[in-house]
Amino acid sequence: MMRNLIAIGATMLMLFAAGWVQAGVCEIVNGSFEDDGPIDDIIAQEPNGWDVNMPSGKITGKTEASWSTDGNFSLLFSSQWFTAFAARDAGTVSQDVFLDDVNEITFDLKLDTYSGLGWDPNNATAVVMIDDEVVWEPNGASSDIRGEYTGQSYAVEDKYRDGEPHKLSFSLRINIDTEGGFFEFYRVWWDSIECVIYCDGGGFLAGDFNRDCYVDASDLQQAADVWLLEVESDDKHNLFRDDDLAGFGTINFFDLAILADNWLHRSYKEQQEVSAVEINGY
Ligand SMILES: [Ca+2]
Ligand SMILES: [Ca+2]
Ligand SMILES: [Ca+2]
Structure with missing residues (x-):
């Protein structure tokens, strides 16, 4: 009898110990862009943990301190002006991550123009992609997508829970062909990119x-x-x-x-x- 009680007690202790919310950060490296301090040109120096893919001369990327939601720095993409663009030109940082236990990917961003004029999403937008497929973008129904988007999240779909690494990307993407370019700089700051795991990945x-x-x-x-x-x-x-x-x-x-x-x-x-x-x- 005593042994049984001890066994039940031990089991309950284990159950309680396992019962806390398992909210944590998965294996995204440098998701807050703090590791390197300021980087003037991410083509010349990739931020720690990230692969960089930039259309040279069209979009620039840096880590800098003009906006952040965690720590001091964020990643800033800026399109250049009077530059010819093709639709789908994109400045992108990406890294390979395993998403099997991940419930959500959370992130903050800010969209702004240089001139202070509106940002037409038909011209450009910011996107989150997995394996080059867009999984998040700002509400395209708006005619001006400028603003701070904090606490954004993408609920990871089951199809990415396959034991394989997936390419997780954050971009500034141009949406139209334009010979003359834009009389504007479209700018997006990314920060606080995290994987959130609930209940050991099982979700609520x-x-x-x-x-x-x-x-x-x-x-x-x-x-x-x-x-x-x-x-x-x-x-x-x-x-x-x-x-x-x-x-x-x-x-x-x-x-x-x-x-x-x-x-x-x-x-x-x-x-x-x-x-x-x-x-x-x-
Ligand atoms: Ca940061
Ligand atoms: Ca409960
Ligand atoms: Ca009901």
Whole structure:
């Protein structure tokens, strides 16, 4: 009996130890562009960790201190003026990363023109790419995309979880052919590029309202607080939405059933680890 209690106690300790949010930074090197200090020309000196690809004479790149969201420096791309461009000309930094355990890639950027005039996204834009495919860009519906875009994120798609490295790129990209160029410098600053890992890469389970990688009594309490109340459809407690009406839903047994399905479950990866412990020891 005593041995069993000790075993259960030990198991629970391990479960609790494994239960903390695993939010961390993956293997992006120098994602904040702090390693080198200022670099006048990233063609001449690549920022630590990054591969540089620039259309020479058309777009310049530097690390400098005029804007940053983490540390002192950021990466600045600037298109040159009165220079002929072809659509898809792009200044790019990239590095190969494994995305298997990554839930989100987060980053900050700022878009501005030199003259202070508007930035038409038909002329140029800033993009995040994986394997040269665009996975994020500013809202193209806007006729002026200048502004600070902090706390941006791209939710990594499952297709990139294949055990292979993928080329993650950050760019200033020209969108049109122009012989005469632009009477403008389009400038983008990138900073604070991170990989975020939740729940050992398994992501949050439905019903994990307080995002601690575990669906338990504290989440149930949140559901109880809004029980049978009408909430907006996108309310985080509204897990089941098929019975929503006109943008509003109710927190009822359909929602509770989804929460119950994940009750005391961990992310898929942690479940595997817990199973292994059970098979091996208890
Ligand atoms: Ca920085
Ligand atoms: Ca929770
Ligand atoms: Ca509902």
